[in-house]
Amino acid sequence: MRPKKTILCVESNEQVLSVRTFLLETRGYKVIACETSRQALDVIQQSTPGSIDLLLTDLLLPQMDGNELVRRAKHIQPALPAMIVSGTVSSFDRAIAADAFLPKGASSAAELLERVRVLVARKRGPKKAVAPAPAYDYEPMVADQTTARAS
Incomplete structure (x- = not known):
């Protein structure tokens, strides 16, 4: 069984936070719910790097x-x-610091x-190392001067 991915979810509306937490937990994620930015920053500072897989926050x-x-x-x-998820902003312009933006009302x-x-998969990185392409020794092809003039 794969370990659960941890999502730090920040939302000031208690009802929205509860629904989002339920949605994520029923899909197998571990959710740390915070109602303020200060609480979220405290959680991030106290956690070891890599233990939180995603920060999901309202704008x-x-x-x-x-x-x-x-x-x-x-x-x-x-x-x-x-x-960043926001119900009042419909463009990415206001959410420039995040890796992704999602409008609340316009998305399912x-x-x-x-x-x-x-985003959680991207954080994890590739599953296996990719071998570098083999280097080939080759002579650059130079057009024969006599055939180049004949054309």
């Missing part, structure tokens, strides 16, 4: 928005993937789960 949070949270989180753990739960799956 609009009290005290510190999602972009600033992602910037600070990546300063603490640079390899931590992050996705299935799309959220797929983006989470992709």
Whole structure:
């Protein structure tokens, strides 16, 4: 059995946080739920690098928005993937610090789960090392001067 991937989920709306936590946990993820950016940063600082597989946060949070949270989180753990979800913003322009952006109302739960799956897989990296392409010794082909003039 594969170990569960851990998602740090940050959302100031308690009801939305509960629904998102339930959605992710029923798909086999371990969820650490936080209602504030400060709580999330404390969790990130106290965790060992690599123990959190994804930071999933709302853009609009009290005290510190999602972009600033992602910037600070990546300063603490640079390899931590992050996705910002927002119901008030329909473009990626406001969520530039994250690896992915998803508009809340315009996306389904299935799309959220797929983006989470992709980001968690990307963090994990390739399953096996890729062998470098073999180097070949070759002589560069030079056109024969006599045939080049005849053409």
